Amino acid sequence: MRIITFGTFDMFHVGHLRLLERARRAGGHLTVGVSSDQLNYTKKGRNPICNEVDRCRIIKALACVDEVFVEESLELKREYIRRYQADALVMGDDWQGKFDDLADLCQVIYLPRTPSISTTALIEVVQSM
Numbered sequence: 001m002r003i004i005t006f007g008t009f010d011m012f013h014v015g016h017l018r019l020l021e022r023a024r025r026a027g028g029h030l031t032v033g034v035s036s037d038q039l040n041y042t043k044k045g046r047n048p049i050c051n052e053v054d055r056c057r058i059i060k061a062l063a064c065v066d067e068v069f070v071e072e073s074l075e076l077k078r079e080y081i082r083r084y085q086a087d088a089l090v091m092g093d094d095w096q097g098k099f100d101d102l103a104d105l106c107q108v109i110y111l112p113r114t115p116s117i118s119t120t121a122l123i124e125v126v127q128s129m
């Protein structure tokens with residue numbers, strides 16, 4: 001089964017890694033759409049700490065990842081799912097319910113987020129040092 005997932009993966013951390021490892025185990029082939037810098041700005045109102053080229057390089061280097069592309073728009077999920085022939089979309093459960101409308105195209109699976117770690121929390125820790 002081919003899995004697809006999406007994310008920014010800024011300041012890559014173990015919560016990201018665990019999500020990707022579990023996504024890969026759910027299928028056997030994992031494609032990752034990494035949010036472009038522009039998309040991140042639109043979503044979060046700030047530039048990511050690490051740019052899209054570096055974020056893609058990190059994701060591509062992981063043993064659990066087979067394929068990487070830049071996600072240019074949240075609205076293109078259907079096109080990406082078709083292009084990468086995904087049988088299932090996997091996302092963390094902070095997105096619970098948000099992609100249910102894609103269930104006519106592929107399976108939609110939400111996995112529990114890893115508690116107590118996030119890019120936002122890391123930025124806050126560094127800022128308070």
Ligand code: C2G
Nearest residue numbers: 006007008009010015016019035091092113114117
């Ligand atoms: N994640 C997790 N545990 C954490 C932090 C993140 O499981 N402690 C998961 C998220 O649920 C998501 C993935 O890691 O599935 C990537 O997280 P982000 O980089 O925060 O992704 P986001 O900015 O939410 O982008 O089109 C959808 C978006 O591109 C998702």
